[in-house]
Structure formats: C-alpha cells, structure tokens
Amino acid sequence: MRSSSRSLSAPPAPATEPGAPRSDWKTLGRLLPFLWVYRWRVSIALACLIAAKVANVGVPLLLKQLVDAMSFKPGDPAALLVVPVGLVVAYGLLRLSTSIFTELRELIFAKATEGASRSISLKVFGHLHALSMRFHLERQTGGMTRDIERGTRAVQSLISYTLYSILPTLIEVGLVLGLLAVKFDAWFAWITGFALVFYIGFTIFVTEWRTQFRKQMNELDSTAHSHAIDSLLNYETVKYFNNEEFEARRYDQSLQSLQRAKLKSQSTLSLLNTGQQLIIATALVGMLWRATVGVAEGRLTLGDLVMINAFMIQLYIPLNFLGVIYREIKQALTDLEKMFGLLEREREVADAPGAPELKVGAGAVRFEHVDFAYDPARPILHDVSFEIPPGRTVAVVGASGAGKSTLARLLYRFYDVAGGRITIDGQDIRQCTQASLRRAIGIVPQDTVLFNDTVEYNIAYGRPGASRAEVEAAARQARIHDFIASTPKGYATMVGERGLKLSGGEKQRVAIARTLLKDPPVLIFDEATSALDSANERAIQAELRSAAQGKTALVIAHRLSTVVDAYEIVVLDQGRVVERGAHAELLARNGRYAQMWQLQQAAQDADEPAAV
CATH class of the missing domain: 3.40.50.300 (P-loop containing nucleotide triphosphate hydrolases)
Incomplete structure (x- = not known):
C-alpha cells in the first residue's frame, strides 16, 4: 500500500519570515532566557551598579561641603585649624569607591555576558546544521556568516550598553532630580526634567528614522561580503574565463552602493548629534543662570553653585553618549534580530516527536x-x-x-x-x-x-x-x-x-x-x-x-x-x-x-x- 507525506514543494514557513520586522521587546525576550542562567551574577552586578551610582552622586554633595567649609578670607589663621581633612579624605574615598564598584560590576557580570554570547552562538551553529539541504543550497555563505558575526557581537553590546550605560544613567537621573527638588526650588528639577524628556524624545525619534538607513547599510554590507566570498571561493572559475576585471567591477558596484548608504547614515548621524548638543547646551545655560542668580541674591552658597555644576556635568556627560548608546542598542537589536531570524527557520526535515533510534539488523x-x-x-x-x-x-x-x-x-x-x-x-x-x-x-x-x-x-x-x-x-x-x-x-x-x-x-x-x-x-x-x-x-x-x-x-x-x-x-x-x-x-x-x-x-x- 502506498503511503504519503506532505509535499516538499511548499516547505513550512518560519514563524517570522526573514526580513520581517520584529518587536524590539520580542528580541529582548528571546535574549533573557540566556541571561536567566546567570541570574545571581546579574543581581550582584546590579547591587554594585546601584552602589557605584550612590557614591557618584555623593561626590558633588561632599564637594559643596568642602567649598563652603573653605570660605575664609586669605591669610585667616583659622583656616589652618579648620581645614576639613575629613571631607577631603571622604571625597577621595567616594571617588575611589565609584571606580571599585564599577569594576566589580564588570568583573562579576563578565561571565554572564560571555556565557550568553557563547550559548547563543552555539545554538545558532547547531540549528544551521539541523536545517535542511534546501536551506543550505539557497543560502549565501558570506552574508549569513556576517549576520552571525554581527549577531554575536550584538549580544555583548546589548548587555554591556544596557547594564553599564542605560541603567546607571537612569538611576543617576532619578537621584539627581530628587536631590535638586529637595535641596533647591522646583525649577532646577523642572529644567533638568524637561531637558531630559526632550533630549530622550528627540534621540528616539531621530534614531528610529535613521534605523532604515542603518538596516539598508547592513544589507548592502552583507551583499558586498557575499560577492567577495563567492568570487574568492570560485577563484579557478574566474581564472578560467579571464573574468578578474568583471569580478572587480561587480564588487565595486556593491561597494559603491554601500558607500552611498554609509554617507546617508553619517549625514543623519550628524543631524542627530547637533540636535542633542543644542538641547544639552540650552539646559546647562538655564541651570547655571538660575544658580548664579541665587548666589548673587544670597539664597545659594558658592558650594551650591559648584554642586549644581558638578551634578550637571556628571549627568550630561553620560547623556551626551545616550544617543550613541541608543543607536548602538538599536543596531544591536537589529543584528540580533537577524541572528534570531536564523533560529526561527523551521526544519524542513525534522524528527517526529519521540522518534526511536533506527535498529539495523540485516540492513534490507x-x-x-x-x-x-x-x-x-x-x-x-x-x-x-x-x-x-x-x-x-x-x-x-x-x-x-x-x-x-x-x-x-x-x-x-x-x-x-x-x-x-x-x-x-x-x-x-x-x-x-x-x-x-x-x-x-x-x-x-x-x-x-x-x-x-x-x-x-x-x-x-x-x-x-x-x-x-x-x-x-x-x-x-x-x-x-x-x-x-x-x-x-x-x-x-x-x-x-x-x-x-x-x-x-x-x-x-x-x-x-x-x-x-x-x-x-x-x-x-x-x-x-x-x-x-x-x-x-x-x-x-x-x-x-x-x-x-x-x-x-x-x-x-x-x-x-x-x-x-x-x-x-x-x-x-x-x-x-x-x-x-x-x-x-x-x-x-x-x-x-x-x-x-x-x-x-x-x-x-x-x-x-x-x-x-
């Protein structure tokens, strides 16, 4: 009796078609199980992160106390008696503790980062070997290996930027806003808050708009790489037909398309950077102007002015990199999406659930x-x-x-x-x-x-x-x-x-x-x-x-x-x-x-x- 199975002419479609847009949260959700294995390390690293930020916020506070304690006239002999040695030592210890907690965080979390990257790479490698011959006959080796390479780097970048940059910045922003609202009038907090919201909104809007150009650049990069690999693998055929110049022209066409995409990406990047700096500069001027007026009117001390300036520098230096970090995170998510897309390619030929081992006797x-x-x-x-x-x-x-x-x-x-x-x-x-x-x-x-x-x-x-x-x-x-x-x-x-x-x-x-x-x-x-x-x-x-x-x-x-x-x-x-x-x-x-x-x-x- 004849038996039948489903036709191979229409292989099962993957859950997410390659190239289809995927939610960033879904991509992050695919990454979390690999990090969950190292949850205790993650918890300890987060504790070190919070400790480092608390110490970092404490530095301007001690700096204010130090400046106010040194408000003596030149030559006053009392200055020699009341030099705040304890404050100076505490200031140095806070600076040191910030670095110590930061390094401990990176040391503790390094195994989680490398382990997750290794696990994902190994899973993708094994899955590719498990895919059907049809997939491997249709794939482009150069482009696929480039996607895997970028995806592996994206795991490290995503974890690093999220834990080492975004989360610390958010914690520090919360602490600074709270201190400004408590110690000074609400305008300091409002100016800082409005600037942050506008900065983040502008960064996200422009970066989302730029993502299309970055994706196009990646696609063209993979295509150029595939052409180069394919040409080199077929070195003998190129020589047989004397087509070195033809291959060079073909590769150059790919490089020219890539060059145009890179220029477009760079021009939009310059627009983003300029807008970010304008927002930061406006906020800094507003804060320092209000602090200066407060000192002139006697409502604030010189130490307060120094503290506010230090807070703004500490806050806006990481914010200055927030745009870069957000772009890198978006890029990492894009690259990771590509690699997870490979994982979602269903096996055309798969073992049946609970399939037994083949038992070979005579071998008919x-x-x-x-x-x-x-x-x-x-x-x-x-x-x-x-x-x-x-x-x-x-x-x-x-x-x-x-x-x-x-x-x-x-x-x-x-x-x-x-x-x-x-x-x-x-x-x-x-x-x-x-x-x-x-x-x-x-x-x-x-x-x-x-x-x-x-x-x-x-x-x-x-x-x-x-x-x-x-x-x-x-x-x-x-x-x-x-x-x-x-x-x-x-x-x-x-x-x-x-x-x-x-x-x-x-x-x-x-x-x-x-x-x-x-x-x-x-x-x-x-x-x-x-x-x-x-x-x-x-x-x-x-x-x-x-x-x-x-x-x-x-x-x-x-x-x-x-x-x-x-x-x-x-x-x-x-x-x-x-x-x-x-x-x-x-x-x-x-x-x-x-x-x-x-x-x-x-x-x-x-x-x-x-x-x-």
Whole structure:
C-alpha cells in the first residue's frame, strides 16, 4: 500500500519570515532566557551598579561641603585649624569607591555576558546544521556568516550598553532630580526634567528614522561580503574565463552602493548629534543662570553653585553618549534580530516527536512507490520501487537528470519523500531519528568537498577518535596511502580550501577512505570512481567490492562497466524505473540498458569519453 507525506514543494514557513520586522521587546525576550542562567551574577552586578551610582552622586554633595567649609578670607589663621581633612579624605574615598564598584560590576557580570554570547552562538551553529539541504543550497555563505558575526557581537553590546550605560544613567537621573527638588526650588528639577524628556524624545525619534538607513547599510554590507566570498571561493572559475576585471567591477558596484548608504547614515548621524548638543547646551545655560542668580541674591552658597555644576556635568556627560548608546542598542537589536531570524527557520526535515533510534539488523533497504519533486512544477521521481536485499549490491543507472543522486539524498533523508516511503529493515526512515539513520549509512559522493585541514583529519572525519593505524588502514584500502606517504608532511599535509590542493582523483580516494573508516552497514557509492583513471578505478573497484561484502550497498553509476557484478541493476529514465535485472539479463532484453551499454562500449573502443 502506498503511503504519503506532505509535499516538499511548499516547505513550512518560519514563524517570522526573514526580513520581517520584529518587536524590539520580542528580541529582548528571546535574549533573557540566556541571561536567566546567570541570574545571581546579574543581581550582584546590579547591587554594585546601584552602589557605584550612590557614591557618584555623593561626590558633588561632599564637594559643596568642602567649598563652603573653605570660605575664609586669605591669610585667616583659622583656616589652618579648620581645614576639613575629613571631607577631603571622604571625597577621595567616594571617588575611589565609584571606580571599585564599577569594576566589580564588570568583573562579576563578565561571565554572564560571555556565557550568553557563547550559548547563543552555539545554538545558532547547531540549528544551521539541523536545517535542511534546501536551506543550505539557497543560502549565501558570506552574508549569513556576517549576520552571525554581527549577531554575536550584538549580544555583548546589548548587555554591556544596557547594564553599564542605560541603567546607571537612569538611576543617576532619578537621584539627581530628587536631590535638586529637595535641596533647591522646583525649577532646577523642572529644567533638568524637561531637558531630559526632550533630549530622550528627540534621540528616539531621530534614531528610529535613521534605523532604515542603518538596516539598508547592513544589507548592502552583507551583499558586498557575499560577492567577495563567492568570487574568492570560485577563484579557478574566474581564472578560467579571464573574468578578474568583471569580478572587480561587480564588487565595486556593491561597494559603491554601500558607500552611498554609509554617507546617508553619517549625514543623519550628524543631524542627530547637533540636535542633542543644542538641547544639552540650552539646559546647562538655564541651570547655571538660575544658580548664579541665587548666589548673587544670597539664597545659594558658592558650594551650591559648584554642586549644581558638578551634578550637571556628571549627568550630561553620560547623556551626551545616550544617543550613541541608543543607536548602538538599536543596531544591536537589529543584528540580533537577524541572528534570531536564523533560529526561527523551521526544519524542513525534522524528527517526529519521540522518534526511536533506527535498529539495523540485516540492513534490507526498500524504496516503495517513491514520488519526489524539488519543485512542484518539475517532478523528479515517479512511483519508484525497488529493494536492496541484505548484504547485496544494487546499482542504479540512467541518463543525467534521471534522479539517481536524488535516491541517495532521500535515503540519507536530506529531503522527505512526497509520496511512498523508504524503509530499512522494515522501519520507515521518517519515523526514526536522523542521527541514528545517518550513523547507519556511509556515502562516497560524486562531488567530494574536504575540510581545509590535514589529510589525516579528513579521513578520520569518518569516525572521529579513530587511531592513526586505523586511518592508515582505510587509506591503504582506498589506494591513497602511498601517495600520502610520498608527500613531505605525510598525513599532516594540508588539503586547502575545499581540498583544492588535491586532484579530483586524490580527493575521491580520501572520500572513499573516510567512508571505509566509518564502516557502516549500509553503503552508497554515488559515482565513487568517476574522477579516477582506468587503472586506479579497477584497483579501487576491487577494494569497494571487498568493503561491500556483507553490507547493503547502493551504487549510482554512469559507467556501466563498474556495475556489471551488481546483484541487480535498476535503470531509471526521467524518474521512472524502466528496466531492472542482472547485467546479462538486461543485455538479453535489448532495451534501454543494452542501448546504453553499446554506446559506452563504442565510445571506449574509439578512446572517446563515455557519455550517456
């Protein structure tokens, strides 16, 4: 009986589409659970913060007492007797305590900041690996890595600015307003309060308006970075087609767009800074004028004037940076939103709730009425059914685009089938965990991509923790040990970006060694020897047959000479099974397989590349 699952043509939409606006409070809400782990550190840091601000506000008060206590005529001998030594010492201690509490706050909270940043980065990294192949085929590596990099920095910036700047400033504003209202007439508090409200309102309004330009600048920055990364990754292709100047022009166009966006962002920043300074200057003039009049009328002492001036300096210096801090917080929220947007991308292929581990016994693999399409307008597989008996090798052949490699991707569950099902030992692979499924399968892909690390690392990647002797044994099976040993650094030889320092055949043999080291019960060879010469191909074919002994193997091949010994050969044509049987049986039918065989034999006899 045929079974079906939801179509892959319409993957689930994420909770928040990438690029859609998100509430800043929602973004902060996503961040809070990572900080809640360090709640005790946060509490202690807040206590240190309050202590530092109380000490800071106490400095102008002591300064007033010190100035008033020194109101003597020059040469008065009493001054020598009443020099307020205690006030001077207290003033110094308050200054020192402000710095001590501030440093304690940063020291205590540093672990929370770094820990939250590390946890978020690790979660994003793990989530990206869990996303489907469709996402990774459509993504732009340069832009995505830039988003993650900025998002990681944003965590630190957001926590730092909020705890170290915004909150201390608000506490200090509250204390200063209270003191001004209590010690002097209400106008001092009203002038300060009105100035603060107007300053904050102006800053928020202009910064919100500027955010669109900053977002545009970030998008263009990511685009330029993506173009540069993509061009450098395809260095050989650029050289093949002599397109260095074309790539430079393309990159320059991105940089010019970025430059225009940066200039617009800078011009609006200058407007914001000018407006902020005008508000601060007006408030300072009003406060000092009223204090000066009070001193002249005898209502205030000289110490009061000094205290008010000190309060204004202490208050407006952090306020002067409030605009910068608010902009940075908005930018951090924007960057964090981008990174959280990646976290909200739903997995197209996800484990079912409570999915069990795959239990592999004999290792029988069955494709039962499988339908699949990457795009609904272009179906790839139509009602494909065949079985790979335990310990047997089944080959799938056909023209390019027939859907052969798609079978391997579906078996690995990079995608879920649109109809039918795939089973291993009778277990639907959609009902078991992906991790256990992939532990049971080893693949030598058609296009081998290696890590920019040593040869040993790339082979050992098949089974992390394998000994050097096991790595060398796998390399010998893949017929690459002698080549590795002949290089100056042996197994410590770096293979370069995507393995570009190795030839196609060498890369493929490393991939074969990696899979042999994994030693899984189910094997997939997707054109495993396509990059090898005839001599090495024959030698490695023998090794692959030996490695497949007792294992269930799916071989995908263009060259029919490599699959003549297969238990069964399945012929695909436009996503449908048109023939199946042993090599001799298919030749006797004189059908599609026989035509392919005759074409390849004729090409081989003429020393021409075999093409189907």
